[in-house]
Each structure stands twice: as structure tokens, then as C-alpha cells.
Amino acid sequence: MTVTPAWIAVDWGTSNLRAWAMGPDGRVLAEATSDEGMGKLSREGFEPALLRLVGPWLADRPPVVACGMVGSRQGWCEAPYRTVPCTPLDRGALVLAPATDARLKVWIAPGLKQTSPADVMRGEETQIAGALRLLPGYDGVLCLPGTHSKWVHISAGEVVSFQTYMTGEMFALLSEASVLRHGMQGAGWDEAAFDAAVSDALSRPERLGARLFSLRAEGLIAGLSPQAARARLSGLLIGTELAAARPYWLGQRVTLIGAETLSAAYARALAAQGVAAQRLNATDCTLAGLASLSPMTEGAR
Amino acid sequence: MTVTPAWIAVDWGTSNLRAWAMGPDGRVLAEATSDEGMGKLSREGFEPALLRLVGPWLADRPPVVACGMVGSRQGWCEAPYRTVPCTPLDRGALVLAPATDARLKVWIAPGLKQTSPADVMRGEETQIAGALRLLPGYDGVLCLPGTHSKWVHISAGEVVSFQTYMTGEMFALLSEASVLRHGMQGAGWDEAAFDAAVSDALSRPERLGARLFSLRAEGLIAGLSPQAARARLSGLLIGTELAAARPYWLGQRVTLIGAETLSAAYARALAAQGVAAQRLNATDCTLAGLASLSPMTEGAR
Numbered sequence: 001m002t003v004t005p006a007w008i009a010v011d012w013g014t015s016n017l018r019a020w021a022m023g024p025d026g027r028v029l030a031e032a033t034s035d036e037g038m039g040k041l042s043r044e045g046f047e048p049a050l051l052r053l054v055g056p057w058l059a060d061r062p063p064v065v066a067c068g069m070v071g072s073r074q075g076w077c078e079a080p081y082r083t084v085p086c087t088p089l090d091r092g093a094l095v096l097a098p099a100t101d102a103r104l105k106v107w108i109a110p111g112l113k114q115t116s117p118a119d120v121m122r123g124e125e126t127q128i129a130g131a132l133r134l135l136p137g138y139d140g141v142l143c144l145p146g147t148h149s150k151w152v153h154i155s156a157g158e159v160v161s162f163q164t165y166m167t168g169e170m171f172a173l174l175s176e177a178s179v180l181r182h183g184m185q186g187a188g189w190d191e192a193a194f195d196a197a198v199s200d201a202l203s204r205p206e207r208l209g210a211r212l213f214s215l216r217a218e219g220l221i222a223g224l225s226p227q228a229a230r231a232r233l234s235g236l237l238i239g240t241e242l243a244a245a246r247p248y249w250l251g252q253r254v255t256l257i258g259a260e261t262l263s264a265a266y267a268r269a270l271a272a273q274g275v276a277a278q279r280l281n282a283t284d285c286t287l288a289g290l291a292s293l294s295p296m297t298e299g300a301r
Numbered sequence: 302m303t304v305t306p307a308w309i310a311v312d313w314g315t316s317n318l319r320a321w322a323m324g325p326d327g328r329v330l331a332e333a334t335s336d337e338g339m340g341k342l343s344r345e346g347f348e349p350a351l352l353r354l355v356g357p358w359l360a361d362r363p364p365v366v367a368c369g370m371v372g373s374r375q376g377w378c379e380a381p382y383r384t385v386p387c388t389p390l391d392r393g394a395l396v397l398a399p400a401t402d403a404r405l406k407v408w409i410a411p412g413l414k415q416t417s418p419a420d421v422m423r424g425e426e427t428q429i430a431g432a433l434r435l436l437p438g439y440d441g442v443l444c445l446p447g448t449h450s451k452w453v454h455i456s457a458g459e460v461v462s463f464q465t466y467m468t469g470e471m472f473a474l475l476s477e478a479s480v481l482r483h484g485m486q487g488a489g490w491d492e493a494a495f496d497a498a499v500s501d502a503l504s505r506p507e508r509l510g511a512r513l514f515s516l517r518a519e520g521l522i523a524g525l526s527p528q529a530a531r532a533r534l535s536g537l538l539i540g541t542e543l544a545a546a547r548p549y550w551l552g553q554r555v556t557l558i559g560a561e562t563l564s565a566a567y568a569r570a571l572a573a574q575g576v577a578a579q580r581l582n583a584t585d586c587t588l589a590g591l592a593s594l595s596p597m598t599e600g601a602r
Contacts, residue, residue, distance in 0.1 A: 073521075081522065117511075118518040118525075148480070148514060164514040166479065173474045178467065179449070206506035206544045210418075213449060213465040217419040220374075221382065224419075243507045 003030045004060045009290040010050070010106075012070035013123060014039045017049060021057045026291060030057065038069040046076035047099050050106070058103040065290045067126035071095065071108040081113035081120060084159045088112065088129040091293055109293060112159060119164050123286075124150050127257050130288030131280055132157060140253030143277070145262045147172070149241060151248040163248065165241045168262075175233055180212065183219030188227030191268075194235040198269045201239025208240050238269050249275050257285050304331045305361045310591040311351070311407075313371035314424060315340045318350060322358045327592060331358065339370040347377035348400050351407070359404040366591045369424035372396065372409040382414035382421060385460045389413065389430040392594055410594060413460060420465050424587075425451050428558050431589030432581055433458060441554030444578070446563045448473070450542060452549040464549065466542045469563075476534055481513065484520030489528030492569075495536040499570045502540025509541050539570050550576050558586050 005021035012018075015037040021030040036049040054064070071079035079095040089109055097106040111122030124144050132138055132154070142152040147168040153160040175184050201208060215233060218224035242249070249270060254277040256263045263279050270277045306322035313319075316338040322331040337350040355365070372380030380396040390410055398407040412423030425445050433439055433455070443453040448469040454461040476485050502509060516534060519525035525533075543550070550571060555578040557564045564580050571578045 113518070113522050115522070118515050118523050120518045120521055163511050164518070165510040166513045167510060169479055170510075173478060177474060177478060178470055206541070208509070208545075209466040209468060209471075209538075209542050210464050210545045212467045214419050217414070217421045217465070220421055221414050221416070222419050237510075240507070241510050244509070244511045 002059065003057045005029050005057055005062045007062045007294045008054055008057060008064040009287055009294075010054075010064055010066035010068075010070070011123065011126075011286050011290075012066050012068040012075075013037055014069045017053060019050075019054050019057075020287060021054075021062075022287075022291070022294070028287070038072065038075050041076075043076065046070065046097070047101065047104065050104070051101060058101075061103050061105070063294065064104065064106040065094075065109070065293045066097075066106060067109040067286070067290060068123035070097075071110060072122055075108075076106075077108060079108045079110035081111050084112055084114050084161060086112070086158055088125040088132065088159055089289060089293060094293065107293070109290075112162070114162060117163070119162055121150055121162065121164070124152075125159070126289035127282060127285035128152060128154070128159060128289070129292050130285035130290075131255060131257055133288045133292055134280060134284065135255065135278075138253075138255070140255065141248050143245075143249070143254060143256050143258075143266060144282075145256065145258040145266045151245045153248065163245060165245070167237045167241045171234060171237050174212065174237075175230060180215050180229070180233065183216055183224060183229045184226050184233070186226050188225075188230070190225070190228040190231040193228040194231040194265065195268070195272060197232040197235025198239035198242070198272060201236045202243050202273070205240050205243035208236060211236055234265065235269070238265060242269060242273070249273070254278070255280060258282050303360065304358045306330055306358055306363045308363045308595045309355055309358060309365040310588055310595075311355075311365055311367035311369075311371070312424065312427075312587050312591075313367050313369040313376075314338055315370045318354060320351075320355050321588060322355075322363075323588075323592070323595070329588070339373065339376050342377075344377065347371065347398070348402065348405065351405070352402060359402075362404050362406070364595065365405065365407040366395075366410070366594045367398075367407060368410040368427035368587070368591060371398075372411055373423055376409075377407075378409060380409045380411035382412050385413055385415050385462060387413070387459055389426040389433065389460055390590060390594060395594065408594065410591075413463070415463060418464070420463055422451055422463065422465070425453075426460070427590035428583060428586035429453060429455070429460060429590070430593050431586035431591075432556065432558055434589045434593055435581060435586065436556065436579075439554075439556070441556065442549050444546075444549070444555060444557050444559075444567060445583075446557065446559040446567045452546045454549065464546060466546070468538045468542045472535060472538050475513065475538075476531060481516050481530070481534065484517055484525060484530045485527050485534070487527050489526075489531070491526070491529040491532040494529040495532040495566065496569070496573060498533040498536025499540035499543070499573060502537045503544050503574070506541050506544035509537060512537055535566060536570070539566060543570060543574070550574070555579070556581060559583050 006024040009020040077097040094107040112125045113120045144150040149165040152162040256279045307325040310321040378398040395408040445451040450466040453463040557580045
């Protein structure tokens with residue numbers, strides 16, 4: 001079956017490359033994924049990696065709209081950050097990637113930066129733009145949990161300010177590469193341990209450093225189970241994030257955008273603090289955000 | 302030159318094996334080091350690893366006294382934890398390792414555990430015992446900065462309580478394995494950045510998660526230098542530890558036991574809080590602690 005999309009949506013992060021063949025009505029005609037993320041590619045490697053993935057869709061020369069680390073300094077072509085406060089995306093700031101294959105016209109969306117406190121995002125701005133399309137007139141806070149969680153204050157269609165937390169990366173490092181990994185092997189989850197750890201971290205966030213090693217010590221001398229240890233580590237890190245992000249969620253309308261399981265954990269932690277967070281699917285947001293850019297690329301062809 | 306020690310002191314940690322040939326008067330006759338730490342050895346590998354290092358010193362069959370992870374469950378032979386409050390070392394709790402070479406008699410010192418809050422140490426108890434020999438009648442707090450920093454409350458010659466912080470391991474993971482590594486390559490140090498970060502973390506410790514990513518963001522958009530980024534990461538982590546360990550140092554007599562550079566950083570951070578910490582050399586403490594055990598092993602031969 002030949003796929004002839006009206007345009008191609010691309011989410012190109014550090015670890016993965018994902019592409020969707022989009023119909024003229026906004027439906028997804030086909031989807032493809034590879035592990036050729038920015039982290040594995042030299043500058044010359046981007047075009048061949050994209051062709052390997054979407055080559056079969058290029059008969060009609062559809063425009064490609066991409067977001068994520070592909071636009072970073074180490075990416076295919078730098079799309080300079082836009083500075084908040086500003087709308088999450090701006091068609092006029094798209095950057096055309098240098099491609100040699102005549103069928104390829106690849107537009108890259110820039111990320112956002114905040115001058116003080118210094119902060120940056122690449123990829124999330126597209127999910128934010130998508131969320132604002134899915135929730136017209138939204139006013140409040142968006143939380144995008146992940147490797148580098150973002151809390152984003154939205155007002156009048158603009159990103160007013162944002163703050164990044166390394167919570168996901170810390171969880172990965174501590175559970176897979178630190179001494180704590182010994183007590184966390186295997187699957188399983190302990191919801192009560194998660195809840196207690198969130199509450200504990202929210203009330204005494206400065207004690208994180210001391211609580212981490214106790215996961216190892218309790219495993220050694222008090223029989224702490226691997227699933228309780230994993231859930232408690234997650235709860236401690238998310239609770240610590242919530243403690244620092246309090247101004248972002250206290251008394252605010254909050255919407256979570258992220259992977260199913262992780263968003264559920266954040267929603268649960270917020271619910272315990274009396275915040276009923278709405279949830280949006282991350283891929284839906286990415287596609288809605290990229291779609292908001294596609295008409296312009298048609299015009300710019 | 303033949304070395305015929307009265308006894309052999311061994312510090313056998315996760316990453317390294319260090320041995321000293323000790324004279325009858327307590328002088329070090331020779332010293333040897335290898336990278337055959339516990340982490341690289343199976344149970345059967347310990348005896349050969351030790352023989353490779355100290356074989357030339359065994360003509361007179363001197364007893365060997367060892368501390369560290371060699372006595373853990375994954376070590377050569379488990380030396381079960383003693384429970385605080387108790388003296389840091391007890392000759393009666395030494396465990397004899399199973400050796401096949403007739404020249405080898407290896408005594409292993411047990412670590413300490415605390416039931417609640419759960420905590421453990423292996424190796425530091427020997428440095429603590431050494432410090433108490435070097436500072437007779439010491440009453441106050443010992444801080445042993447390192448991969449897993451320990452704060453130890455000493456009274457009447459006993460370890461009353463202690464608390465472990467993963468500060469050193471977090472620094473290694475974040476500066477070498479996380480996204481922050483990109484902005485921290487190379488050597489160099491920025492003392493002012495360290496001081497500011499310590500003070501910042503002490504006054505708002507709950508904001509650690511948010512401050513970490515700003516090191517990356519400032520590197521990208523504000524030209525933060527690698528040496529300032531490294532020093533600030535160190536200051537943030539040490540400051541966060543000090544914030545949680547405040548009950549251990551506020552108004553207390555504090556002595557630091559650890560590597561030169563790291564101890565100096567802790568001393569500087571504590572001085573800014575009005576605490577004049579004394580410093581002891583870590584190897585001196587280890588040897589003094591092991592020496593406190595050696596007469597017993599003579600008797601037990």
C-alpha cells in the first residue's frame with residue numbers, strides 16, 4: 001500500500017526518531033519509529049536517518065515538520081531558542097534544514113528559553129502548543145513529567161515562565177547506576193510506599209539526601225522489598241519536585257502531559273495535595289502542535 | 302629488600318584494595334595497592350587477589366587485619382554488622398576469613414548498623430576508631446565525606462547515631478553520566494561559585510531539583526563556564542547535605558576525616574556557617590583503627 005501523506009510530522013529527540021504520515025484531514029495514515037535519535041547521529045547522519053524512516057512516503061514531496069533535539073546545536077540544524085514570554089510556537093521562526101534529496105523539505109521548530117532563572121526546552125513547546133489547541137482558552141499550568149520534567153505557566157496563549165526538574169533522569173541514574181540499584185531489581189510497585197514517600201518529601205524536602213541511602217540500608221538490614229524501594233525512590237523524587245514546584249500548582253488549574261504511567265503517578269501525588277489534575281496524551285499534543293505549523297510550510301514551499 | 306612486617310593492615314573497599322606492611326613499632330614498612338576491589342571479585346577471588354598484593358610480605362606469617370566491603374555479604378566472608386550505640390570496633394567481633402594458603406590468617410572487622418532510621422557503614426567504623434585513638438576523649442561529631450558521606454555522633458567512646466548521604470555518588474553520576482556532563486568537561490574550580498551554591502542550598506534546600514537543570518541551561522544560553530558549573534554542582538550537593546545534617550553540626554565540635562580536597566571543601570562550607578572543623582587524614586585514621594585490632598589477632602593466632 002502506498003502512503004501519500006499531505007505532510008509528515010516528526011518528533012526527533014535525543015534517543016528516538018518518530019514520524020507520522022498525516023492525511024489532509026489531520027488523520028494519521030501511517031507511523032514509523034527508529035532509535036536513530038540525535039544522540040547517535042553526526043550532523044551528516046540526520047538526512048539518511050530520516051530517509052530510512054520516511055522514504056516510502058515521499059512520492060508527493062510532502063513537507064516535513066519536526067520538533068525536538070533535531071533543532072539543537074548538536075542537531076541537524078540549529079533552530080535558535082525563542083525567549084519567553086511568547087507563544088509556544090511561531091511559524092515565522094521555523095528553520096529549513098539543509099537536505100540534498102530533492103524530495104525533502106524539512107522545517108524545524110525552535111525551542112524556548114527563559115533568561116532568568118535560566119531554562120530551556122526543545123520539543124515540549126510543541127506539546128504545549130498542541131495542548132492549547134486541544135484546550136482552547138486554557139489559562140493555568142501545564143506539567144510535562146519525563147526525563148526533564150517541565151512546569152509551565154500559561155496565560156493568554158503564551159508561555160509566561162517555566163521550570164525544569166531532572167526528576168526522571170535522577171530516577172534512572174539512581175535506580176540503574178547507583179548503589180541503590182542492588183535493592184531495586186525486577187518489576188512491581190508498592191502504591192502505599194509511593195504515597196508515603198511523596199508526603200514525606202513534601203513535608204521535609206531538605207532531607208532527600210539522607211532518605212536515599214536509607215533505601216539501601218533498609219534493603220540490607222530490614223528486608224525492604226525491591227518494589228517498595230522503587231516506589232519509594234519515585235515518590236521521594238516526585239515529592240521533592242512538587243515541593244519546589246509548589247508555586248506552580250498550589251491553587252492553580254493543572255494539566256499533565258506525558259506517558260500514561262508517569263502521568264498517573266504525578267496525578268496521584270497531586271490529588272493527595274488536593275489538586276485534581278487533568279491529563280492529556282503526549283502524542284496527541286505533539287501532533288496537534290506540529291499540525292499548527294503545517295499550513296505555513298505548505299505556503300512556504 | 303625483604304619486608305617482614307609484624308602485621309598487615311588492609312583496607313578493602315568496593316573499588317580498591319590497599320595494604321600496608323606494619324612494623325612492630327607501628328611504622329609503615331611498605332605499602333601496596335591494586336584495583337581488585339570487592340566489586341570485581343567473586344568469593345573465590347579474594348584470597349588470590351590478596352596473595353598477589355602481599356605475598357612477598359608473608360615469610361613470617363604476619364596476621365592480616367582488614368576492614369571494608371571485604372566483610373559484606375558479597376565479600377570474602379560476611380562479618381555481621383554490630384548495632385549502635387556501641388564502640389566503633391570490637392576485637393571480639395572479628396571474623397576469620399577462610400584461606401587455603403597456610404601463611405594467611407586474615408581477620409575481618411565488622412561494620413555498624415543502626416536500626417532506626419536504618420543505616421549501615423563498612424570501613425568508616427575503622428576510621429572512627431582510629432580518630433578516637435588520635436583524639437583521646439573525643440566527644441562530638443565526626444564527618445566522613447566521600448561517595449557515601451557519614452555524619453557520626455560520638456559520646457563516651459561510642460557511636461551513638463549516624464546518618465549517610467549519597468552526596469559523592471550523586472556528584473559522580475550527575476557530573477559524569479547525566480545531561481549536566483556536557484557543561485562540566487575539563488578541570489578547574491570556581492571558589493566563589495561553590496560558596497554561593499552552598500549558601501543557596503542551605504537557605505532553600507528544597508529547590509535542589511530545580512537548580513540542577515539550571516546548570517545545563519546557563520551553560521547553553523548564558524555562557525556558564527565548566528569550572529563554575531562543576532563547583533556549583535558540588536556546592537549545591539554539599540549544601541543540601543549540610544541542610545539535612547544541621548542537627549549534627551549546629552553548635553557541635555566537628556572533625557572531618559577524608560580525602561584532602563573534599564575535606565577542604567566541607568571545611569570551607571562549614572566555616573561559612575561558623576563551624577571551625579578540625580581535619581584528620583583518612584589513611585592515618587584507617588591505620589590507627591586497624592592497629593587497635595592487631596594485638597588481639599596476635600593473641601588469637
